[in-house]
Amino acid sequence: MWILARRGLTRRPIRTLLTTLGIVVAVASMVIFLSLGEGIRKVFNDELGGIGPDVQVSLSGFTQGFAPQPNLPQSTVGDIEKLAPELGITRVTPVIMSVRGSLDPSQSAVLYGLPAEQGINAVFSNVAIAQGRLLRAGDSGVAVVGAKASTNLKLSLGSTLRLNRRSAVKVVGILAKSGGLNDSFIFMPLVTMQAAEGAQNRVSMVAVKLDDPKAARRVADQLAKTLNLEAQTQGDFLSFADRALKISDAVRFGISLISLIVGGLAVTNTVMMGVFERTREFGTLRAIGARPGFVRELVLTESLLLSLVGGVGGLLLGLVGIWGVNLYTQNLAGFDAAALTPRLTLLALVISLLLGLIAGLLPARSASRLSINEALGRV
Amino acid sequence: MSAVSPSALLVTSSIQLQTEALSRTYPSGDGQITALRPFSHTFAAGMTSVVGPSGSGKSTLLNLLAGFDTPSSGAVRVGDTDIHSLSEAGRADFRLKHYGFVFQSHNLVAILSAQENVEFPLMLAGVPPRERRERARALLSQVGLEGRTHHLPSHLSGGEAQRVAIARALVGNPAVLLADEPTGNLDTRSGEIILELLTRPAREGKTVVLITHDADVAALADHHLRVRDGEVTVER
Numbered sequence: 001m002w003i004l005a006r007r008g009l010t011r012r013p014i015r016t017l018l019t020t021l022g023i024v025v026a027v028a029s030m031v032i033f034l035s036l037g038e039g040i041r042k043v044f045n046d047e048l049g050g051i052g053p054d055v056q057v058s059l060s061g062f063t064q065g066f067a068p069q070p071n072l073p074q075s076t077v078g079d080i081e082k083l084a085p086e087l088g089i090t091r092v093t094p095v096i097m098s099v100r101g102s103l104d105p106s107q108s109a110v111l112y113g114l115p116a117e118q119g120i121n122a123v124f125s126n127v128a129i130a131q132g133r134l135l136r137a138g139d140s141g142v143a144v145v146g147a148k149a150s151t152n153l154k155l156s157l158g159s160t161l162r163l164n165r166r167s168a169v170k171v172v173g174i175l176a177k178s179g180g181l182n183d184s185f186i187f188m189p190l191v192t193m194q195a196a197e198g199a200q201n202r203v204s205m206v207a208v209k210l211d212d213p214k215a216a217r218r219v220a221d222q223l224a225k226t227l228n229l230e231a232q233t234q235g236d237f238l239s240f241a242d243r244a245l246k247i248s249d250a251v252r253f254g255i256s257l258i259s260l261i262v263g264g265l266a267v268t269n270t271v272m273m274g275v276f277e278r279t280r281e282f283g284t285l286r287a288i289g290a291r292p293g294f295v296r297e298l299v300l301t302e303s304l305l306l307s308l309v310g311g312v313g314g315l316l317l318g319l320v321g322i323w324g325v326n327l328y329t330q331n332l333a334g335f336d337a338a339a340l341t342p343r344l345t346l347l348a349l350v351i352s353l354l355l356g357l358i359a360g361l362l363p364a365r366s367a368s369r370l371s372i373n374e375a376l377g378r379v
Numbered sequence: 380m381s382a383v384s385p386s387a388l389l390v391t392s393s394i395q396l397q398t399e400a401l402s403r404t405y406p407s408g409d410g411q412i413t414a415l416r417p418f419s420h421t422f423a424a425g426m427t428s429v430v431g432p433s434g435s436g437k438s439t440l441l442n443l444l445a446g447f448d449t450p451s452s453g454a455v456r457v458g459d460t461d462i463h464s465l466s467e468a469g470r471a472d473f474r475l476k477h478y479g480f481v482f483q484s485h486n487l488v489a490i491l492s493a494q495e496n497v498e499f500p501l502m503l504a505g506v507p508p509r510e511r512r513e514r515a516r517a518l519l520s521q522v523g524l525e526g527r528t529h530h531l532p533s534h535l536s537g538g539e540a541q542r543v544a545i546a547r548a549l550v551g552n553p554a555v556l557l558a559d560e561p562t563g564n565l566d567t568r569s570g571e572i573i574l575e576l577l578t579r580p581a582r583e584g585k586t587v588v589l590i591t592h593d594a595d596v597a598a599l600a601d602h603h604l605r606v607r608d609g610e611v612t613v614e615r
C-alpha cells in the first residue's frame with residue numbers, strides 16, 4: 001500500500017513536485033503568520049511581565065493603546081499618595097508617554113517622561129547605564145536613550161534630539177541593551193516632556209508600586225473606585241495583550257486559510273488526475289479482489305503523503321521566513337517578533353494532514369466507486 | 380518451461396460454477412438491448428470455451444460470472460454462494476479467494492515489478508511477506524519468467540506480460556479462472572504459450588472459462604458454448 005501510494009506519486013514527479021510546492025508555500029505562510037503572534041506573546045510574557053508598575057492608573061484604561069494621551073491631571077498623584085498608607089503603596093510615579101512615529105518604523109521610538117528625582121529605575125527596575133549617566137534630580141532638557149533607540153536614531157552622548165519645533169533635549173546617557181521593549185524608549189524628565197508636549201500638569205498615567213505586588217488586583221479595584229479612574233494591573237495588561245493577540249491570530253489565520261484552501265484544491269486536483277489516469281489500474285485491482293475500501297485508502301494515503309511532505313517542507317520554509325522576520329524586528333525594536341513554538345509546529349502538521357484528508361476525500365470516494373466493468377473498458 | 384510445482388497448486392480446490400436464468404439487458408435510447416438471454420448452465424470442471432461473433436454477449440456473460448456487472452435477472456452461484464447477493468466488499472473478498480482473471484490486455488500495475496504484481500493478491504489476502512515472495516517466485520518460474528522478476532511491465536514483451544498476468548491469476552490457487560480473449564493481443568507463438576498455461580489448471584480440475592474468437596483455440600477446450608445475439612447454447 002505504502003509502496004503503491006509512493007510510486008503512484010513519483011510516477012508523475014513534476015506534477016507531484018509542483019503540488020507539494022503549493023502546500024509548502026501555503027503551510028509556510030501560515031507558519032510565518034502565526035509565528036508572529038507567538039513571538040510577541042513570548043516577549044510580553046517574558047519581559048513585560050517582569051517589569052513595569054504593579055498598578056497603573058489612567059483616565060481610560062487600555063482603550064487608547066499602549067501610550068495614552070496626557071489627559072490625566074497631575075493632582076491624581078496627590079490623591080493616590082493620600083491613599084498610600086492604607087493600600088500599601090510604596091511609590092507613586094507620574095508618567096507621560098508619546099510615540100514618536102516615522103514613516104520608517106525603525107526610526108520610531110517611545111518618549112517616556114517621569115520625575116527625574118525618582119529615576120528610570122522607579123518603573124523599569126532592570127535598566128542599567130552603558131554610557132553617560134541616568135536621570136537625576138534637577139535634570140531638565142536632557143534625555144537617556146535605550147540601546148535600540150540610540151542606534152536607530154543615531155544618538156550618541158552629547159547629541160541633540162529635536163522633540164518638535166520648540167524644544168530639544170541633550171542626550172546624557174545611553175542604556176545597556178535589556179532585550180525588552182524599553183530598548184526603544186527615550187527617557188526624559190517629566191517636566192521637560194510636559195513642556196514639550198504642551199501638557200503642563202497633565203500626565204498619561206500614574207505608575208504605582210506596592211510593597212506586596214500580590215495585592216495588585218485589590219488595590220487597583222480600590223483605586224478605580226475611590227478616584228473614579230481606570231486602574232490596571234500587570235495581569236490586566238497581559239490579558240489585554242493576549243486578547244488583542246488572539247484577535248490578530250484569528251485574522252492572520254483567516255488570511256492563511258485562503259492559501260491553505262488553494263493548496264488543498266491543488267492536492268485534490270493532483271490526486272483526482274491520478275485517479276482518472278489509473279482508472280483501468282484501479283478497475284484491475286478491484287477485479288482481482290481489492291475491496292472498495294482498499295482503493296479508497298490507497299488514494300487517501302497518496303493525498304496524506306503529499307500533504308505531509310508539503311507540511312514538513314512548509315515548516316522548514318517557515319523557519320527560514322521566521323528567521324527573516326526576526327532579523328527585521330531585531331533591527332527595528334530589538335526583539336524576536338516571530339517564534340516557532342512546539343504548539344505551532346504541531347498545529348502546522350495537524351493542519352497539513354487535515355488538508356490531505358479533506359482534499360483526498362473526493363478523489364478517494366470516486367476511485368472506490370468505480371464500476372469495474374467500465375474501468376476495465378470494453379476491449 | 381519449468382517443472383517447479385509449488386504446494387499451492389497441488390491442492391486443487393474445486394467448486395461448482397452455476398448460472399440460473401442469468402440475463403442482462405442494457406437500456407438503450409427508448410428501448411432495451413438484450414445482451415444476454417436467460418441462461419442456466421452448470422460449468423463442468425476443466426476448460427469451457429465461449430465463442431461467438433463480436434457483440435454477441437460473450438463479455439457480458441463473463442462480467443456477470445465475475446460479479447463485475449449486475450444481472451437483470453437470475454443468479455450466479457459458486458458453490459453455495461450467490462455472488463450477486465454479497466456486498467461489494469464481500470464480492471471482492473470472494474473474488475480474491477475463489478477467482479483468477481486473465482484479460483485481453485495484461486492489466487498489470489505499471490508501477491509494480493513482475494514479482495510485486497504477482498504478490499499483490501497474496502498481499503490483499505494477508506499472506507506474510509516471506510511466503511508471498513516464495514509463492515510469487517514459484518509461479519513466475521512456472522510461467523518461465525524466473526529471469527524477469529524485477530522487470531516493470533513496460534520492460535516486458537506482450538507475451539511475457541500476459542504470462543505474469545497468468546501467474547497473478549493463479550497465485551491464490553483459485554477454483555475458477557476466467558479469461559476474456561487472453562490471446563487476442565498476441566502473436567501465434569506467444570498465444571500458444573498462454574493457452575498451454577491455461578490448460579494446465581484445467582487439467583488439475585479447476586473451472587476455466589475461456590472466451591475466444593478463434594476456432595482453433597476453442598478446440599483445445601473440454602466443453603464448448605456458443606453465443607449468438609445473447610443466446611447461449613451448449614455445443615456437442
Ligand SMILES: Nc1ncnc2c1ncn2[C@@H]1O[C@H](COP(=O)(O)OP(=O)(O)OP(=O)(O)O)[C@@H](O)[C@H]1O
Nearest residue numbers: 378379405412414432433434435436437438439440
Ligand atoms: N455497458 C453497456 N451499455 C450498453 N450496452 C452494452 C454495454 N455493454 C455491452 N453492451 C452491448 O451488449 C452487447 C454484447 O456486448 P459484449 O461486450 O458482451 O459482446 P462480445 O461478445 O464480448 O463482443 P466482442 O467479441 O466484440 O468482445 C453489445 O450489443 C453491446 O453493445
Ligand SMILES: [Mg+2]
Nearest residue numbers: 379437438439
Ligand atoms: Mg468482448
